[in-house]
Amino acid sequence: MTTSITTNSIALNKNSAKPVIEIKNLYKSFSSNAVLIDFNFSLYPGENVVVLGKSGSGKSVLIKCIIGLMKPDKGSISVLDNEVPQLTSSQLDKLRVKVGFLFQSNALYDSMTVRENLEFPLRRHWFKTSQSEEDTLIIEALSNVGLTNTVDMMPAELSGGMRKRIALARTLILKPEIILYDEPTTGLDPITGKEISNLMNDIKKKYKTSSIIISHDINCVKIVADRIVMLIDGKCYAEGTLDELKNSIDSKVKQFFE
Amino acid sequence: MQSNALYAFFDEIGDITRFTGKFFIELFKSRFELKEFLRQCFYIGNKSFGLVAITAFIMGLVITIQSRPTLVEFGAEAWLPKMVSVSLIREIAPVITALICAGKIGSGIGAELGSMKVTEQIDAMDVSGTNPYKYLVVTRVMATTLMIPVLVTLADAISLYGAYLGANIRGIVSWDLFWSQVFDTIVYSDLFPSILKTYFFGFIIGIIGCYKGFNSKKGTEGVGQSANSAVVISSLLVFVIDLLAVQITDVLNLN
Numbered sequence: 176m177t178t179s180i181t182t183n184s185i186a187l188n189k190n191s192a193k194p195v196i197e198i199k200n201l202y203k204s205f206s207s208n209a210v211l212i213d214f215n216f217s218l219y220p221g222e223n224v225v226v227l228g229k230s231g232s233g234k235s236v237l238i239k240c241i242i243g244l245m246k247p248d249k250g251s252i253s254v255l256d257n258e259v260p261q262l263t264s265s266q267l268d269k270l271r272v273k274v275g276f277l278f279q280s281n282a283l284y285d286s287m288t289v290r291e292n293l294e295f296p297l298r299r300h301w302f303k304t305s306q307s308e309e310d311t312l313i314i315e316a317l318s319n320v321g322l323t324n325t326v327d328m329m330p331a332e333l334s335g336g337m338r339k340r341i342a343l344a345r346t347l348i349l350k351p352e353i354i355l356y357d358e359p360t361t362g363l364d365p366i367t368g369k370e371i372s373n374l375m376n377d378i379k380k381k382y383k384t385s386s387i388i389i390s391h392d393i394n395c396v397k398i399v400a401d402r403i404v405m406l407i408d409g410k411c412y413a414e415g416t417l418d419e420l421k422n423s424i425d426s427k428v429k430q431f432f433e
Numbered sequence: 434m435q436s437n438a439l440y441a442f443f444d445e446i447g448d449i450t451r452f453t454g455k456f457f458i459e460l461f462k463s464r465f466e467l468k469e470f471l472r473q474c475f476y477i478g479n480k481s482f483g484l485v486a487i488t489a490f491i492m493g494l495v496i497t498i499q500s501r502p503t504l505v506e507f508g509a510e511a512w513l514p515k516m517v518s519v520s521l522i523r524e525i526a527p528v529i530t531a532l533i534c535a536g537k538i539g540s541g542i543g544a545e546l547g548s549m550k551v552t553e554q555i556d557a558m559d560v561s562g563t564n565p566y567k568y569l570v571v572t573r574v575m576a577t578t579l580m581i582p583v584l585v586t587l588a589d590a591i592s593l594y595g596a597y598l599g600a601n602i603r604g605i606v607s608w609d610l611f612w613s614q615v616f617d618t619i620v621y622s623d624l625f626p627s628i629l630k631t632y633f634f635g636f637i638i639g640i641i642g643c644y645k646g647f648n649s650k651k652g653t654e655g656v657g658q659s660a661n662s663a664v665v666i667s668s669l670l671v672f673v674i675d676l677l678a679v680q681i682t683d684v685l686n687l688n
Contacts (some may be wrong), residue, residue, distance in 0.1 A: 244556050268562040282557035285548070296561040 192220050194253075195353055195385050196241060201250035203236055210236050212409035214250070218353070218385055223375070223399050225388045227431055228406035234389040235279070237406070238355040241387070242276050243267045255352065272300050275351035275384075279358040281342035283330040289341055290326045293317070293348050300349055316344040319381070320374060336367035340374070347378065354378070356388040360395045372398035393432065405431070452644045456574055459567045466568050473576035477538050478583055484537060485530050489588035492529055493521060493595025501603060510604065514614040517596045522589050522619055523627050528675055530588045531634035534581055535667040539642040542573055543663030546646025547656035555647070570647065574639035581635030582628055622687040630678040634671050641667040 194217035201214040210233030218224055228234045239245040241252055243259050252259040257270050283292050293313045317323045320340035330338055339359065346354060359375065360368035372395045378384060379399075388399055396403065396417060403420055405413040405428055413420060413428050421432045497517050504510050546569060549555050558565040593615060600606045645663040649655045 239556075242560055244559060264564070271560055271562050276557075276560045278553045278557055280553050282553040284554055284557070285552075295558075295563070299562040 194219050195255055196387070197251075197253040198237075198241070199251045201237075201240065201247050201252065203233065203240060203245065203247045210409055211240075211247070214406070214409065214411055216404060216411055218387055220385050221379070221383060223379055223386045223388060223401045225390055225396050225400040225403045226406055227391060227396065227403055230391075232406050233409060234406055235357055238276070238357060238387055238389060242271065242274060242355060268300075272349050273352045275346035275349065275354040277339075277342055277346050277354065277356045277359055279361055279389075281330075281338045283338055283342055283345070285330055287330075288326070289317075289322075289328050289330070289333075292330070292341065293345050296345065296349055312348055316348040317341075319347055319378070320344045336363055336370065339363065339367075339371055343371075343374065343378070347382070350382060352384060354384050354386045356386060356390075358389050358391075360390065360392045365394060368392060368395060369398065371395075375399050391431075448648070449641070449644055452647070453640055455566060456570060456640060459564065459571050460575075462564075462567065464567070466572050469568055470572040470575055473572050474580055477534075477573075477576045478580040481534060481537055481580075481584060482587065485533060485584045485588050486591050488529060488533055489526060489592040490595040492525060493517070493592030493597075494599040495595075496520060496525060496592075497596040497599025498602060501600070513600055513604075514596070514606065514611050515618040517600075518593055518615040518618055519623060521592045521596065523623050524675075526588045526592045527585045527627050527631050527634065528671065530585045531581065531631065531638065531671045532668055534577070534584065534635070535638050535671060536664050538577060539638045539663045539667045540660040542577075542639065542642030543645040543649075544656055544660035546643060547649030547659035550647060550649045551652050551656060566647075570640075570643040573643055574636060577639030577642075578632055578635040581638065582631040585631040585634075586628065622682075626678060626682045626687055630674060633674045633678075637670045637674060638667045641670065 196216070196218035198214060198216040201211050201216075202209065203211040210231075214237065216237075226234050226237065236245060240247045241254060241259065243262065246260055254270060255273055257266065259267070259270070262270065284295065287295065290313060293316055294309060297309055297312060313326065314323060317326060320343050322337060322340050322344070325333060325337065325341065330341070333341065343359075356375065360371050363371065375386070375388070376399055379386060386399075388395070390396055400417055402414060403417060404411055405420065407413075407427055413423065413425065415423075420428055423429060497513065500517055500520075501510070501513060504513055504516065546555070549569070555565045555569070558568060597606070597608070597611045600611060642663045645659040645666070649659040651658075
């Protein structure tokens with residue numbers, strides 16, 4: 176059985192704007208294990224959408240398909256009017272300037288300092304950036320996450336929360352229109368998790384980004400979610416606001432909020 | 434069970450071949466990562482030199498000391514510099530240096546890329562608009578291909594110096610006599626094939642290390658397995674290439 180709860184906010188967005196991400200009939204399997212089956216989803220401008228689901232339900236696969244790290248077996252993924260599965264690698268590179276990705280493991284380059292980690296995407300995409308412009312962008316990105324004093328440190332010298340912030344700063348440095356967060360608060364203590372969640376909201380307000388957040392941390396969901404999509408059995412099983420889903424009578428939905 | 438192992442073996446050979454094919458495709462695409470290539474050359478060349486130098490010196494010394502009694506028995510002691518120099522330059526220095534590099538560099542590349550793979554750093558590179566294959570694989574394979582011949586050339590020289598000292602432990606061979614005998618003996622047909630094959634040694638060490646790292650699985654355990662199998666496979670392939678090189682030089686009458 177599929178539950179579909181349409182909120183007023185979604186209805187408003189659907190009437191007023193074109194989705195920045197639109198997924199239709201997405202199908203992805205690994206050998207005989209299908210993780211996404213006819214998945215449909217839209218992300219509207221300025222929205223924070225949380226994708227909730229059990230471990231191994233295909234949440235990370237979903238955002239890796241959106242960013243082009245994985246190819247779907249079937250279906251369409253349109254990101255800012257670009258059909259991702261059909262893009263060439265150079266077209267994909269151009270699109271990735273506009274789409275930031277925060278990895279669950281932070282994925283900071285171990286052998287580089289914080290500055291070099293932040294310089295890396297800048298030098299790849301903005302070839303003509305001068306050193307002073309680069310410095311300004313790096314300091315701006317670090318001040319957004321409150322860590323300007325770590326610029327010459329190595330990732331190994333930072334705490335888990337600091338690493339998460341630096342990874343977020345690296346994601347922000349190209350000023351993306353869309354940010355994909357893969358379990359941003361996993362492995363962090365509740366206080367640091369709350370700080371990261373608040374930071375995500377600040378970023379949304381400051382840069383007017385639209386985001387998909389993969390999470391099963393209910394505290395994070397409470398802070399950041401404008402809308403929640405429940406990924407169950409490979410499908411968009413239910414969607415709505417936190418309150419709407421909390422009050423759902425469907426047992427599969429309820430179990431996440433108990 | 435056996436057919437599964439056989440299937441896995443040929444499957445891996447197919448994967449390595451595809452991985453190697455991709456290397457040549459990416460090599461000729463624009464934007465060569467010069468800075469990373471030079472960094473790898475420094476790491477592979479400079480940082481391996483100490484180990485290669487010590488091993489080469491000991492090799493030259495030991496081979497000379499061990500060869501001496503046999504030559505003395507046949508009254509051919511004067512041939513010691515000739516015999517040792519040919520053995521070292523044609524075979525021992527290139528193969529031993531390649532094996533040391535397979536251990537140090539191959540495992541290092543396998544572990545580094547394996548660790549980057551399991552911590553999603555390779556994906557992060559992709560998302561940053563960098564072709565990770567070009568940035569990580571092409572630079573490292575080019576660096577091993579070009580640096581191992583340099584290391585082998587230096588190892589040749591150092592091992593010959595070790596041989597000179599070895600020859601003087603029990604006997605007396607003057608500096609001038611030793612080197613004039615060495616240079617009279619060594620000809621281009623000794624030097625050229627032995628240096629040429631080291632480019633292949635370097636290539637195979639780089640490509641296997643990168644392949645194993647890039648295909649690392651199962652978390653930190655997988656990283657260890659990648660490093661280990663990079664050493665085992667590249668060492669084995671060094672011997673296979675050496676065997677082929679000997680056959681080719683034999684057919685071409687260069688032996």
